[in-house]
Every structure is written in structure tokens, then in C-alpha cells.
């Protein structure tokens with residue numbers, strides 16, 4: 001497993017991490033035993049970075065990770081959690097008092113005195129240009145409640161605004177073969193500033209595994225069923241915001257490209273992101289143990305040929321650029 005520096009946290013993490021939204025809710029049911037086994041399998045496969053949030057299962061994902069950390073002293077895992085989405089999404093809610101309340105709950109859930117990394121969880125855009133927000137986050141660092149902070153963003157513009165702030169250690173953004181906008185400015189700006197990029201939704205919610213067809217159905221309590229129109233949260237978080245039918249067709253073409261790499265289709269999708277300059281960690285979510293194990297293999301894959309890069313760009317231009325590029 002290759003490792004990278006996680007931006008200004010200064011910590012070394014695996015280039016393939018683990019997203020743990022699936023260990024909470026919104027992806028159908030993942031039972032507690034499976035959730036724990038996914039963490040075990042990821043770490044046994046070389047993963048040293050977990051991404052979670054206070055809102056995943058209303059704390060259940062954090063608590064599962066907390067139990068894992070408690071059972072594995074000397075684990076060497078870095079945990080990035082997120083805060084801010086348990087309240088109404090008003091910029092006025094992003095205060096020091098709220099930050100203390102939210103981080104205290106995450107510290108208890110994770111069983112730690114100091115959070116390794118807390119990320120603002122896609123807050124209202126105004127938050128990114130509010131100096132008092134960064135002052136409050138700096139105070140949490142001084143207090144020792146958090147070791148570092150970052151942001152999770154919806155758009156490239158929000159990422160660029162956050163990167164300009166010297167206290168921001170990491171930026172989490174959707175980045176995958178169907179979401180190329182961050183390559184234009186965000187990755188170069190982050191690399192120049194020493195800010196870590198955490199690439200989320202790297203499989204476009206599973207589309208880039210190439211396993212879905214037009215007839216695939218998802219459980220009622222799976223956001224890939226109930227958020228296709230963006231009625232619950234930003235539609236970009238579900239299938240990367242691409243129209244499902246186009247996504248399935250493009251994924252078939254992506255699978256054909258991946259077939260020449262010696263990797264499985266999802267491994268090729270992840271390795272391609274991990275090999276981009278400026279990316280610190282790619283955080284695929286896993287619903288079963290086998291996915292966590294297989295995804296970690298992408299972190300030691302050989303360099304993909306430049307023709308692969310060119311083919312990914314061509315695919316994006318043909319299917320998605322017009323709808324996706326101006327929006328996020």
C-alpha cells in the first residue's frame with residue numbers, strides 16, 4: 001500500500017482509505033458484525049485512514065470506529081470525522097459554541113480526547129468565506145479538542161476558497177472518472193499550498209464498478225433510490241450527480257478500458273484517482289468485506305498508462321462534461 005502525507009495534518013496515511021458512510025445508514029442495511037468486519041478487513045489490507053461523520057447513522061459509524069480503536073491499541077489509524085449536518089444548514093449555526101458541542105460528541109463516540117481531523121461537512125457556501133469560522137476552528141486546535149481541521153465541499157469554487165485559508169489541512173471533494181473538474185484548478189492549488197485532497201465518492205456510488213444495469217434496483221432506505229432527484233441532499237452525492245442511464249452506459253465503456261490494466265474495474269477506477277498528483281487519500285465506501293479488501297489493492301497498483309488518462313478524459317467529455325463541469 002502506497003502512503004501519502006495527509007496535507008497539513010502532517011500525518012502519513014494510506015493512499016486508499018475507507019469511507020464509512022455505509023456503516024451508519026443511507027445504503028440499505030449493514031449489520032453491526034459486518035460493519036466491524038469491514039474495518040478489520042480494511043486495516044488488514046493496509047488501510048490507515050478512515051473517513052466518517054457525526055451524522056452517519058447519527059453517530060453509529062463513529063461508534064463502530066471508536067470500538068475498533070479501543071480494541072486495537074497502537075493501531076496507527078488516522079480518523080477524519082465531519083460535523084455540521086445535525087443542525088439546520090444556516091451559516092449562523094457555525095459558531096465556536098456549536099463546534100465545541102459537536103466535537104465533544106464525536107470525541108465521546110470515537111473514544112478519543114483529541115480528534116485527528118474534523119471536517120466541516122459541506123456547510124453553506126457563506127461559511128467558507130467567514131473568518132470567524134476559521135478562528136473558532138483554530139481555537140479548537142489550541143484547546144486540544146482537535147489536532148487539525150479541514151472541509152468537505154460540493155464545488156471546486158468552495159475548495160479553492162478553503163485552500164486559501166492557512167489553517168485548512170485538508171479538502172474533501174468528489175473526484176472520479178465521471179467528475180473531472182477538480183483536476184483543472186483544485187488539485188494544482190492544493191498541491192501548491194500543501195493541502196491534502198481526500199477524494200470521495202470515488203466509484204460514483206458504485207457505478208464505476210461497472211456492475212449495475214438499467215434494471216438494477218436499490219433498497220428503499222438506500223440514497224441511490226430515494227435521493228436520485230436530490231430531494232434529501234445534494235444530488236451530486238448520489239451517483240456523482242450523473243444521470244443513471246448515462247452512468248451505466250459510460251461505466252460499460254470504462255470497464256472495457258479497465259480490462260486492459262490487469263485490475264478489476266473498481267480497482268482501476270480507484271488506482272486512476274490515487275495516481276493523480278495532489279491526491280492524499282481516496283476513500284471508497286464498502287458494504288461488504290470483499291469490497292474493502294479488493295479496493296485496498298488499488299493502493300499498490302502499477303502506474304496506469306497515459307493512454308488510460310486520455311481515454312478517461314474522452315469518456316468524460318462525451319458523456320458528462322456539459323452537465324457536470326459547470327455545476328460542481
Ligand SMILES: NC(=O)c1ccc[n+]([C@@H]2O[C@H](COP(=O)([O-])OP(=O)(O)OC[C@H]3O[C@@H](n4cnc5c(N)ncnc54)[C@H](OP(=O)(O)O)[C@@H]3O)[C@@H](O)[C@H]2O)c1
Nearest residue numbers: 019020021152200201202203204205206209284285287291
Ligand atoms: N458530503 C460528504 O462529505 C460525503 C458525501 C458522500 C460520501 N462521503 C464519504 O466518502 C465515502 C465514499 O463515497 P461513497 O461511499 O458515497 O461512494 P463510493 O465509494 O463511490 O461507492 C460506494 C459503493 O460502491 C460499491 N463498491 C465499493 N467497492 C466495490 C467493489 N470493490 N466492487 C463493486 N462495488 C463496490 C458499493 O455499492 P453496493 O452497495 O451496490 O455494493 C458501495 O456501497 C463515504 O463512505 C463517506 O465516507 C462524504
